[in-house]
Amino acid sequence: MKGLFSLICRALAITLAFSSIGLFANLASDTPIPWVYSLPKEITVGGVKVQLIDEREAVKFLNDPETVFIDSRKCDDYAKSHVKGAICLPPDDIEQRFPSIEALMPTEGRFILYCYGPECDMAERVSEFLAQMGHKNLMIMSSGFPAWLKAQFPIDGKGKEDAAIEDPEDFWREEEIADSDTEIALHRFCRCIDHFVVTWYRSPLLIWNPLQYA
Amino acid sequence: MKYLTLAARLLIGSLFVYASIHKIIDPADFAMSIRNYMIVPLSWSNILALTLPWIELGAGGFLILGVQTRPSALLTTGLLGIFLGAVIYAYSIGLDIDCGCFSSAASSTGRVSIYHLVRDSSLFLTSLFILVKDKGDFSIAGFPLLDPLRPKDA
Numbered sequence: 001m002k003g004l005f006s007l008i009c010r011a012l013a014i015t016l017a018f019s020s021i022g023l024f025a026n027l028a029s030d031t032p033i034p035w036v037y038s039l040p041k042e043i044t045v046g047g048v049k050v051q052l053i054d055e056r057e058a059v060k061f062l063n064d065p066e067t068v069f070i071d072s073r074k075c076d077d078y079a080k081s082h083v084k085g086a087i088c089l090p091p092d093d094i095e096q097r098f099p100s101i102e103a104l105m106p107t108e109g110r111f112i113l114y115c116y117g118p119e120c121d122m123a124e125r126v127s128e129f130l131a132q133m134g135h136k137n138l139m140i141m142s143s144g145f146p147a148w149l150k151a152q153f154p155i156d157g158k159g160k161e162d163a164a165i166e167d168p169e170d171f172w173r174e175e176e177i178a179d180s181d182t183e184i185a186l187h188r189f190c191r192c193i194d195h196f197v198v199t200w201y202r203s204p205l206l207i208w209n210p211l212q213y214a
Numbered sequence: 215m216k217y218l219t220l221a222a223r224l225l226i227g228s229l230f231v232y233a234s235i236h237k238i239i240d241p242a243d244f245a246m247s248i249r250n251y252m253i254v255p256l257s258w259s260n261i262l263a264l265t266l267p268w269i270e271l272g273a274g275g276f277l278i279l280g281v282q283t284r285p286s287a288l289l290t291t292g293l294l295g296i297f298l299g300a301v302i303y304a305y306s307i308g309l310d311i312d313c314g315c316f317s318s319a320a321s322s323t324g325r326v327s328i329y330h331l332v333r334d335s336s337l338f339l340t341s342l343f344i345l346v347k348d349k350g351d352f353s354i355a356g357f358p359l360l361d362p363l364r365p366k367d368a
Contacts, residue, residue, distance in 0.1 A: 015269050
């Protein structure tokens with residue numbers, strides 16, 4: 001028992017020591033990042049200041065007739081589900097699609113753009129285009145559609161669980177894989193662990209990338 | 215046996231060091247990855263991105279050098295154990311976590327296969343093997359000044 005305690009203490013000491021090195025290395029870095037992350041409030045795109053908001057701020061505008069939600073994800077994903085009332089405008093074919101939806105986008109209106117999440121730049125690219133087209137009142141819901149879904153705010157189409165029904169290989173539906181509450185609880189626990197570890201072990205080369213995503 | 219332990223240490227250590235390097239070079243990018251998965255509160259993402267890669271580097275480096283081998287193996291085994299559990303789970307349900315928001319994501323295979331399961335089971339067992347069997351052979355810790363924390367009876 002004493003040996004085990006010693007082992008754990010030494011492992012913790014390594015953890016603490018190298019965590020400290022990481023924090024000090026950041027301080028000595030040319031481009032340090034703050035220890036505690038806070039969302040930037042706005043960015044400037046195409047000469048226009050674009051406010052960055054989260055899903056809780058965005059939902060306040062859901063029933064505002066002056067506000068248009070713009071889904072910048074791929075149209076296939078938009079077709080499955082999107083923020084209630086949103087229109088689809090992905091950046092890759094924006095010039096082809098824009099004329100057909102321009103009538104829905106008054107110049108003085110407020111536009112809230114979103115895509116897949118914080119790492120996704122598709123909403124930013126669309127906002128740049130809209131800024132060039134003369135729209136000034138732009139916001140980006142930087143947490144993206146997954147956060148909207150997670151918060152269970154209104155959507156058109158099917159949610160994550162329901163959407164899975166269309167894909168026989170997708171087992172997100174807990175009732176399909178679990179016969180009891182215990183199995184559902186285990187499923188949710190494993191899902192949390194899975195995401196945590198995948199994040200932790202993300203690596204640029206596939207050999208060490210557990211789920212082989214780029 | 216001691217040569218086998220050495221090989222296992224070098225394998226696991228190298229992998230951990232390798233996995234940590236790009237995260238250390240660009241912690242902001244790693245923090246963004248953490249935020250993208252929305253598992254931990256956004257405010258935690260930076261401090262996790264600043265500390266976790268260094269822990270990986272430390273544990274991996276110590277395994278290679280043979281310094282504090284068993285505590286390092288405990289760290290790597292713990293991490294790999296969590297990782298293996300996730301892979302088993304992901305394989306069992308065909309989980310695909312690609313967000314699909316980048317062109318590179320579209321070209322990745324996404325889903326976990328039996329290959330990943332076998333590979334990561336092997337890594338976990340290898341790390342566990344180090345934890346259980348390492349006797350301090352081929353260790354720089356043989357020099358007391360280089361490893362003052364090492365128990366005298368080890």
